[in-house]
Amino acid sequence: MAATTRASAVPAALDRALALLKLDARPADLQAAAAPGYLDLLGEEEPTSTGIGQDLMLTGVVPMIYERWWRPALGRVAKGLLGPGMADEHRIARLLLGLTPGDGVLDVACGPGNFTRRFAHLVGQTGLAVGIDASPTMLERAVRDSPDPFGNLLYVRGNAVELPFRDRSFDAVCCFAALHLFAKPFVALDHMARVLTPGGRVAVFTSCRTRSAPLRTVDGLVGARSGIRMFEHDEITGALAERGFEDVRQRVSGLTQFVGGRKA
Numbered sequence: 001m002a003a004t005t006r007a008s009a010v011p012a013a014l015d016r017a018l019a020l021l022k023l024d025a026r027p028a029d030l031q032a033a034a035a036p037g038y039l040d041l042l043g044e045e046e047p048t049s050t051g052i053g054q055d056l057m058l059t060g061v062v063p064m065i066y067e068r069w070w071r072p073a074l075g076r077v078a079k080g081l082l083g084p085g086m087a088d089e090h091r092i093a094r095l096l097l098g099l100t101p102g103d104g105v106l107d108v109a110c111g112p113g114n115f116t117r118r119f120a121h122l123v124g125q126t127g128l129a130v131g132i133d134a135s136p137t138m139l140e141r142a143v144r145d146s147p148d149p150f151g152n153l154l155y156v157r158g159n160a161v162e163l164p165f166r167d168r169s170f171d172a173v174c175c176f177a178a179l180h181l182f183a184k185p186f187v188a189l190d191h192m193a194r195v196l197t198p199g200g201r202v203a204v205f206t207s208c209r210t211r212s213a214p215l216r217t218v219d220g221l222v223g224a225r226s227g228i229r230m231f232e233h234d235e236i237t238g239a240l241a242e243r244g245f246e247d248v249r250q251r252v253s254g255l256t257q258f259v260g261g262r263k264a
């Protein structure tokens, strides 16, 4: 199949993804909303800023260096020297999400599509990968760097704290390196649970506060200054269990945690 040219064309997966949107989230002028190469559901609106950690994602510079430099370097600091590298993160996401051909997968706060485009390969031509993010500059980069050979990949500009998708519309939901930036992370988790089908899988990579008292002072301060929320050790696993997830698993690495679960 010929590769789709994304920068100028309406994304090939648009029709399929439209069926997953809540009726009130569908744009009145679809052509205009899809003109950037991603589907813009926010227009002038922007999610509440939680601080510099989130504001940097809206700049032009960070998306340019994000995938190659920014994410690996900051990830290394947060995960610790012996923690998983980027290739390991992709492997962890794959394991927790259990993607197979034909699945629908949502990548929440997808940034420049560094995970979304790989998910699109895993779910293949009959599957669908949707990346949602609030930052136009991140999404421009995502569109530019995602060739979409299967016509199964769509980027959406929307708010993770108010996902615009219908209930039970995805088989898997990923949210890596972002939950700690959201103004209402537990509302975002409500939405992730809501849009998953029964048996659907979630994978989250986010912050995790240390249990050592002196270090808690430091990570508390860093978190407060940057607007990055530091979750307690059992906060995310507990929140997933409360939202009806089973087989909840956690791997802590430095000041981060990977958490996965399956919707009952």
Ligand SMILES: C[S@@+](CC[C@H](N)C(=O)[O-])C[C@H]1O[C@@H](n2cnc3c(N)ncnc32)[C@H](O)[C@@H]1O
Residues within 6 Å of the ligand: 047, 048, 054, 057, 058, 071, 108, 109, 110, 111, 112, 114, 115, 132, 133, 134, 135, 138, 158, 159, 160, 161, 175, 176, 177, 178, 181, 182, 183
């Ligand atoms: C650090 S990047 C993570 C990108 C990718 N998931 C990864 O693991 O590398 C965080 C992303 O969260 C997005 N973001 C922050 N708050 C958001 C919100 N309320 N709704 C949607 N996206 C949001 C930012 O625009 C940014 O692209």
